[in-house]
Amino acid sequence: MALPNQLITYRPGTIADSYPIFIIFEETLADLIRRLGSSGPTSWQNPATLEQMWQERRSMYEHLARTAAYFWVAERAGQIVGFARSIRRDDVLELTEFFVRPGEQAAGVGRELLARAFPTGGAKRRIIVASLDVRAQARYLKAGVYPRFPVYYFGRAPEITTIPTDLTIEPITASPERVEILAVLDQSLLGHRRDADHTWLLSDRQGFLYYRDDQPVGYGYAGLRSGPFALLHPHDFPAVLAHAENLAVTAGRPHFGLEVPMINRSVVEYLLARNFQMDAFMAVLMSDAPFGRFEHYIFTSPPFFL
Numbered sequence: 001m002a003l004p005n006q007l008i009t010y011r012p013g014t015i016a017d018s019y020p021i022f023i024i025f026e027e028t029l030a031d032l033i034r035r036l037g038s039s040g041p042t043s044w045q046n047p048a049t050l051e052q053m054w055q056e057r058r059s060m061y062e063h064l065a066r067t068a069a070y071f072w073v074a075e076r077a078g079q080i081v082g083f084a085r086s087i088r089r090d091d092v093l094e095l096t097e098f099f100v101r102p103g104e105q106a107a108g109v110g111r112e113l114l115a116r117a118f119p120t121g122g123a124k125r126r127i128i129v130a131s132l133d134v135r136a137q138a139r140y141l142k143a144g145v146y147p148r149f150p151v152y153y154f155g156r157a158p159e160i161t162t163i164p165t166d167l168t169i170e171p172i173t174a175s176p177e178r179v180e181i182l183a184v185l186d187q188s189l190l191g192h193r194r195d196a197d198h199t200w201l202l203s204d205r206q207g208f209l210y211y212r213d214d215q216p217v218g219y220g221y222a223g224l225r226s227g228p229f230a231l232l233h234p235h236d237f238p239a240v241l242a243h244a245e246n247l248a249v250t251a252g253r254p255h256f257g258l259e260v261p262m263i264n265r266s267v268v269e270y271l272l273a274r275n276f277q278m279d280a281f282m283a284v285l286m287s288d289a290p291f292g293r294f295e296h297y298i299f300t301s302p303p304f305f306l
Contacts, residue, residue, distance in 0.1 A: 008109055010116065013071035013083060018061040021073065021083045021097070022054055028099040032133050033281065056224065060304065063200040064096055070117040074100070074109045082109045084117035087305060090192035091124035096304045098128075098136065105135065114139055125191075127287040129303045145286040151299055153279040154271045155257030158248035161274070165239035172207035172219070174199065181209060181216050189230050189293045190306065197305065201228075206247070210240060221300075222247045226258055228306065229298040234266040237298075241270065259299035261285065267298060 013021070030044035043049045065071060069088035073080045082100035086093055095118045100110045118126065120143065128145055130136065172178050183193035201207060205223030209216050210231065218231035222244040229244075231237060241258070248256040257276075260267050283303055285294070299306060 007076055008081070008104075008112075009075050010072055010112060011075065013065065013068070013073045013085065015062055015065040017073055017080065017083070018058065018065055019054065020080045021099075022057065022061055024080060024083060024101055025097065025099050026050060026053070027101060031102040032131060036132070036281070057302070059200070059204055060302075063196075064304065067196045067200075068096075069093060070119070072113055072116040074104075074113055076104070082113055084110075084113035086117050087196075088123065089194040089197065092192045093118065093123035093126045094305055095126075095128040095130075110136070110139060114143060118143060120144060125288060125291055127285065127291075127306070129283050129299065129305065130286050131281075131283060140286055144288050146288070148285045148287055148290060149261055149263045149294065151259055151261050151283040151285060151303060153257055153281070153301070154260055154276040155255055155279065156274070156276045157254060158245045158256035160246055160249050161242045163239040163242040165236070166212060167217070167236060167239055168211040168214075169240075169243055170209050170211065172202060172209050174202045178209065182219055185216065185219055185230055185232070188232065189296050191291050194306075197300075201300070208243070210236065220244060220298075224253070225301040226256065227298050227301045229258075231296050234264070234296055237264075237266045238270045241267070257301065259283075259301045259303045261294040261297060261299065264295050264297065266295070 026044045043053045064085060064087065067087055069086050071085040072083065074082040081104045084095070084098040086095045098110070098114060100113070126145055128140055129151065130140055179195055179198055182198045183195060186193050201221050205221045205225065207219060207221050210218040210220070217233060218236060218240065220229035220240055221227055226244055229240060231240065245256050260271065262268060
């Protein structure tokens with residue numbers, strides 16, 4: 001049982017906190033999955049899998065620490081028991097993480113962390129890619145963000161597939177000119193640019209620009225984790241995803257998956273026809289106002305941010 005809440009202290013987080021908060025995330029996620037009724041194994045139960053997950057996600061945690069707008073941790077007796085973090089891209093504030101250890105929940109720690117990391121003023125828009133944890137949902141609603149649509153993970157063993165297309169697909173080089181193209185596409189589809197995230201994505205996975213008649217019409221990222229994908233024309237998704245899946249086969253990866261906004265009908269229909277399986281764990285996009293053209297979009301995997 002947790003000790004009285006007055007023994008909790010709060011401080012700004014640093015990049016040195018990356019591993020401790022990763023452990024809290026994994027413990028809390030395993031507890032949430034159990035409470036949602038799943039009996040499947042989680043990384044938390046297997047030290048080797050947990051270490052592999054950390055190595056895969058370390059650069060993302062460090063990227064979020066370096067570019068955070070607000071990053072707060074809660075401690076008891078010098079040990080981190082919860083944290084919350086948000087990023088600001090243009091004038092959009094996005095809560096990327098909000099987790100409190102199971103034994104410390106329902107004692108006011110979450111309320112204090114959320115107030116520090118996700119303030120109600122100072123941003124044009126506030127967004128979260130959230131779990132369906134009821135207690136967290138209540139806090140988010142009180143913070144003024146509301147559900148817009150669910151986000152499901154679709155995955156399967158990749159297979160070579162061919163989709164005819166008139167697109168030209170080119171690898172992205174990390175140059176100011178290419179980042180500016182990505183920014184223009186983001187402005188059109190999301191309403192804001194996020195250069196810092198593209199810089200990290202290009203260091204973590206292979207980026208591609210898609211052209212038609214020498215004009216950029218979208219981008220996508222493939223690798224150990226795939227996404228985001230953004231296309232001006234949704235009918236191009238089958239060809240783009242076939243290209244990404246073929247890369248997974250060529251790389252010898254046993255699995256290929258995507259975080260799909262369920263209003264993206266073109267992608268949902270394509271993946272179901274290809275016998276992709278939907279994961280039971282669902283996220284939901286929440287925001288203080290509708291925004292974006294998400295029928296043109298696939299989220300970053302894992303979906304810590306858009």
